[in-house]
Amino acid sequence: MQNHISDLYNQVINEHRKYPRNKGLIEGYKTLHLKNPSCGDDVTIQVNVKDNVIVDVRHDGTGCVICCSSASVMSEVLMGKTVEEANEIIDDFYELIKGNMPEDEDRLEDAIVYVNIHNFPPRAKCATLAWRAAGALLLGDEGEQEDE
Amino acid sequence: MDKLLDVKKDFPVLKYHPELAYLDTGATALKPNCVIDKMNEYYNNYGVNVNRGVYQLSYQATLEYEETRTVTAKFLNAKEKEIVFTKGASNGLNMVALGYGRYLLQEGDEIITSELEHHSNVLPWMEIAKENKCILKYVDLDSTGRITVEAFRKVLSPKTKVVALTYVSNVMGYITPIKEIIALAHEVGAIVVVDAAQAVPHMKIDVKALDCDFLAFSAHKMMGPTGFGILYGKYKHLKQMHPIEFGGDMIDIVEKFDAIPKDPPFKFETGTPPVAEAIAFKAAIEYIESIGYENIHAHEQALLAYAREKLKDIPGITIYNPTAETAIITFNINKAHPHDAATIFDEHHVALRAGHHCAQLITKWLECVATLRACIYIYNDYQDIDQFVEAVKEAAAYFEEW
Incomplete structure (x- = not known):
């Protein structure tokens, strides 16, 4: 199958690129800075959890369209979820990126737009960078990390 | 157009991927049959x-x-x-x-x-x-x-x-x-x-x-x-x-x-x-x-001049080294992060490098997060450059509309 660039950059991704949601950091939140040194993608993610519920997700950074839009989409998807739900959604997202449709695809909400990434394997890292930072934050990691 | 070296046939990767325009020699050069054969000679004999x-x-x-x-x-x-x-x-x-x-x-x-x-x-x-x-x-x-x-x-x-x-x-x-x-x-x-x-x-x-x-x-x-x-x-x-x-x-x-x-x-x-x-x-x-550095140089310069001439009329790109003496073109699509642009090149079967090329200091000096780099070598030809230029045009136009 011939992949085309428009399969990758669809309307939702473009919307989030132009008008990122929940962008900008808030002092006092648990913060993780993650970067992919080979291409320069560089994101900082914050997750604020109260009574086991994610009440805020913030992001900031620089990088390609896939990386930045994915951070924005993620911030909306994870907002209001319990920590357990969020972890499951993050796992579903990793599966989606590998080309495996999760059982409950509705749960991914707008993140489903990255369904075609598996046809562009070099871009999988771009799509998952923010999600890995959020996943690590929910596990209790904080600070600086370099993606491998 | 100047006459070029005719050595593409010596490189099995290019036989295996006839569609490929390989412009990533700065990262590693392709290997000719004689090198591969010599490695096999050791292991076999x-x-x-x-x-x-x-x-x-x-x-x-x-x-x-x-x-x-x-x-x-x-x-x-x-x-x-x-x-x-x-x-x-x-x-x-x-x-x-x-x-x-x-x-x-x-x-x-x-x-x-x-x-x-x-x-x-x-x-x-x-x-x-x-x-x-x-x-x-x-x-x-x-x-x-x-x-x-x-x-x-x-x-x-x-x-x-x-x-x-x-x-x-x-x-x-x-x-x-x-x-x-x-x-x-x-x-x-x-x-x-x-x-x-x-x-x-x-x-x-x-x-x-x-x-x-x-x-x-x-x-x-x-x-x-x-x-x-x-x-x-x-x-x-x-x-x-x-x-x-x-x-x-x-x-x-x-x-x-x-x-x-x-x-x-x-x-x-x-x-x-x-x-x-x-x-x-x-x-x-x-x-x-056996090829000779003079011939390598002439081949690279012919293709470099051809590429520069074709790139100069494409709007929406920046070339950072227009006066380089060797056949490396470092550039960006103005409205695209290099990794986004690289996906378009990949679709056109153009292999080039997107990133900081293990040289973060010069990337910072250029005030870029990353750049695209096309390197021309002896196995490239006019067709490769045409393919590359088409990809540049498409990438610039695609991201221009965003």
Whole structure:
């Protein structure tokens, strides 16, 4: 199958690129800075959890369209979820990126737009960078990390 | 259009991928049949260890292996004993900093390098500068990003002990006026370490004429095997240089509390080496010599001029090195992050590099997060450039509309 660039950059991704949601950091939140040194993608993610519920997700950074839009989409998807739900959604997202449709695809909400990434394997890292930072934050990691 | 070399047929990867426009030679060059065949010859015909066995096959393997030293010495106009086999340019440059610089440099001594360097010619010296309390100085680049003799004079001082510079920048494609710099450095008694990884695929190097103290490069960027490289060093320096690895083969006599290493170059070569790679490297040298650097240069320049002419009318792109002497085009699609652009190139089967090219300092100097880099080499043709230019046009137009 011939992949085309428009399969990758669809309307939702473009919307989030132009008008990122929940962008900008808030002092006092648990913060993780993650970067992919080979291409320069560089994101900082914050997750604020109260009574086991994610009440805020913030992001900031620089990088390609896939990386930045994915951070924005993620911030909306994870907002209001319990920590357990969020972890499951993050796992579903990793599966989606590998080309495996999760059982409950509705749960991914707008993140489903990255369904075609598996046809562009070099871009999988771009799509998952923010999600890995959020996943690590929910596990209790904080600070600086370099993606491998 | 100028007539080009006709060598595409020598490269099996291009036969296997006829659609591919390979413009990532700066990362690694493709290998011709003669190099691959030579590697297979070793594994098929006499695949035993070198420098050890007293049987016939080991002797044959050792002869083939050592012949590479002879061929390399002639190639560089050096003596055989000045040719150290390494794992690659990074390994060779580290050997000089950690095995020579570390013992030579005193507190307050100065090391000169530049923002054009590949990480492997800056980071080892940064490390030694911290360890020995030396001062790391950077040559000011001119407005185009070049190292000039004038700028070098400004940072050179009687305290300068080491000058570590690239011969050809892997991002900008500029040729450093290294011969003049070496002469000036020697006037103050400094040694000069040349990173020739991006030079040796494209231009003749004569270490005697340059009078450099050390010079390192990798085999794989000049169509040889991966995991192998050369460090040239003046013999008087090699005698002073300490090994950074110890073990089998590099040692002469071992007692319980002391050991005497072999003479250079062997004291720097421990463990079983990449034998097939070393043997096949001479096939890469012979291949380059059979084509001739003049013809390589003419081919690259013809394609570079053709590409520049076609790119100049495309709106929405920035070329950072429009005056480079070697055939590297470093650019960006103005409205696209290089990784987004790279996906369009991939769709067009154009292989090029997107990122900081292991040279973050020059990427920062350019005030970019990353750049795209297209490198032209002997197996490229006009069709490859057309394919590349089409991809540039599509990427620029696609992201322009966003």
